[in-house]
Amino acid sequence: MGVPNLKVVTGPRMLPIVHYGRTAYFADLRLGQFRDIENPHNFIDFDTDQGRLMCKQVGVILCPECRMSVIVSKAFEQERLRCMQCQNILGPIRSE
Numbered sequence: 001m002g003v004p005n006l007k008v009v010t011g012p013r014m015l016p017i018v019h020y021g022r023t024a025y026f027a028d029l030r031l032g033q034f035r036d037i038e039n040p041h042n043f044i045d046f047d048t049d050q051g052r053l054m055c056k057q058v059g060v061i062l063c064p065e066c067r068m069s070v071i072v073s074k075a076f077e078q079e080r081l082r083c084m085q086c087q088n089i090l091g092p093i094r095s096e
Contacts, residue, residue, distance in 0.1 A: 016071055018058040029069045063088055
């Protein structure tokens with residue numbers, strides 16, 4: 001059996017979109033910001049009061065050790081997860 005052909009994409013990638021209220025935002029995990037789709041210069045940092053609330057509501061978590069951010073599915077919110085970069089334990093995400 002041969003190895004299946006894998007397509008390697010080298011161009012820009014699409015950022016995840018989250019909806020908060022009536023506004024749609026790009027979740028820019030690299031910059032740690034929610035950016036308004038209509039006006040990308042309008043943004044909310046993850047590390048602000050509003051940003052932390054939005055992160056919690058849409059499933060964005062930030063590793064306290066290395067500051068890497070990821071979006072976690074609600075299916076895993078009660079699981080103990082590890083950061084992909086530093087292996088720090090991140091979970092459970094929600095304790096409600």
